[in-house]
Amino acid sequence: MTEGAPGGMEWSLRIVPGRRWRGAVSGVSGWIRELAPRGRNVLSRAVLPPVQVDRLADRVGAGPVAWAVELAQGMAEHMTTQIPQLAVDGLVQELRKGCEAVALSIVAALAENVEVAPEPPAEALTGAAEAVGRGVGIEHLLQSVQLGHAYAVREILAEAERHLPASDRFAVVGHVSEVLFAIVNQLSAEMTREFSLAHAAWVTSSAAVRMELVQEVLAGKPVAAEHAHRVLGYDLTRRHTALVVWADDLEQADPRRLEAVAEQLLRAGGATGTLILPVGRQRVWAWGSSVRGASVGPLTSTGTPPSGIRVAAGLPESGAEGFASSHGQALDAVRVGMLSRTGRWLFDYAELDLIAMLSTRLDEACRFVHRELGGLAGAGEPATTLRTTLKCYLDTERSLNTTAELLHVARNTVAYRIQRAEQVRGREIEVRRMQLQVALALAEEFGDLVLGEPTTPG
Template structure:
């Protein structure tokens, strides 16, 4: 698509190019926003804006962790930073065009910030950080693309235009934030969320009144679940999957509390606090992850099961692609406790494994063989059968691993076993950088 002719002096905007591999297919903004921007400035500057928007979102989350929490929240924030960069680029190139300074993507993020409980002062700080990153990107490009005879004047004009843009943008964000907060506060969902937060915080509550607000009996035995998506989507999808998982584990009633658009807390009432026997449940979509706590009775069990699910969620997020789609605290509680302090866990793994902590595939195979060797009570034949290897291969790997450790596996066996488990479950999160 041929770009339009921009205002005099702003032709340099059509020469913007990304440094990296971003294309329009990697955009977080809506196809309509991308197409509209391409119609004004062309495709390559749009790719530049996509790259800048990603960098802005990364910076904001690094400086204000409340905006983070996984891939879903990151993508929601990136929609806002990217679409705002696209909109600013059009308004810089075509000052007379009639476009709102704020995009629907940014407003969508604004509404999610309210539902996630992010304070207005953090939202405003995020806007200031985003503006700083956007301005720096535009001014750096201007300096390199505009001739020396007019670069100083152009940079001054761009700076003033961006200040006016972000001023109008901030005003619209504040207006929408306050309106959404008013809507949220008066909603039944907010009342449920507030009651749940009081329970989780350990506040004194009247159990019967809280059960009435929640529409869920707190006197029963509870199994907590956390569901999250790697990209923003329909909360109803998470609710449906969470309910199916809880019902398969014997729940007769469920409670779901959305946390933004890409996460959900849920509980199910089960018959007793024994480990529930899972029944076949619908498969979990590849983009969705589930974490489960242990059953617990009453308000304390409600809270404790959620805390355990939170630890399982944290471990799954640390494990990244290694994590299974469903992480059950009953199965990973020991590893979760070992990884509570991830820096200490990383130091422990490096200290106990030494060269055996290398992240190469060859050393990873040695660790897997050694772990199975310990778990199978040092039976070479059992390990060979389990890993589909020749007995000689298993024996060779064990000897090689012992040589790298500097001692036999019988020494410091507990510490060695724990370090191998951490490396298997968490991978790069606890292995030293290559």
């Protein structure tokens, strides 16, 4: 919807005020409001801003919205399984946002039985620019739209069969088909237009040539250092620290602004050479180099970027292989950053390496956290306070005094909380201490994503 549409949501397909869907049968669409997700805590895994998701939940109910978020996750997984070219950094994140925006739009249109204007959600189109810079063709994008359409139809009709008597299903099939075909037609046309514009701008840019060479280096292909220096203006034989800088939302998505942040951070950290490449509209890849044996300094000492901008950093590594490995580490840190519930702006692989490795399967991480924390995995302020205190206590080598200073509480308060944490956990802190510290770190970083009720395997 655009601003001014019912609910004022700017991320969804625009609803034509007062215009009911042609061919819809009065009363049949009410079953949409009975939808509910199969999993738990699904809304906490939404990738669109919570305020936007909550607006629709206020109008049609939390159940249908959570069902749509779950539908979008399934759509994105189906697309990336069938089209592996889409499962790359930058593009896959935009794909997930687009799927969620479309799924929520579908639920809004069906639940409110209103007509959709030809104006796809902005989040569904940002992947076009990302795809161009990654060498992904328009045929893959259009195929993803068709795959998403087929997946959504199958899931929606399965729900209709569960909720409606046979006498109503024929009308619903027609209604669903008309709504979804309209959305697919709109998306396909607009996606093609966006891709054409982005491609025309990309092929005439120097970034296209540089990205092609960078992709060869990242893939481990032999690239002569002299040739790379001529094309990139960057020395691959030195020591590199890779960054990924991205914007939280479209309003912050100015590649020049992101490039400036990357340049400033790397230079402030001591880099004497930089390579910065835009990857679509919402992120840039960057490397800072120093002479062999030296490293770009800590980024935490270089100030804070503008609000809404996040940074992931890899470890300093040497040579062409280090150029690629540091970038891979930065991408792992990006994944943590996209899921993180903390307010931090910097996601440094040097600090998050263990969390990055353990969070590749978030469902397993959730079960691990519950196994290790026991009652400490509970919701609410008391459990949060105990987890925070216990983590600080363990991180400071079990120093009551240091923990008290860091948390600004009395030493006796820390001692009481540690004793209480052991009681709530059901085990002393020395039992599987390493696992306990890891579980506390995961809980601090991912919050409700791992503290919610774990799903049952299978």
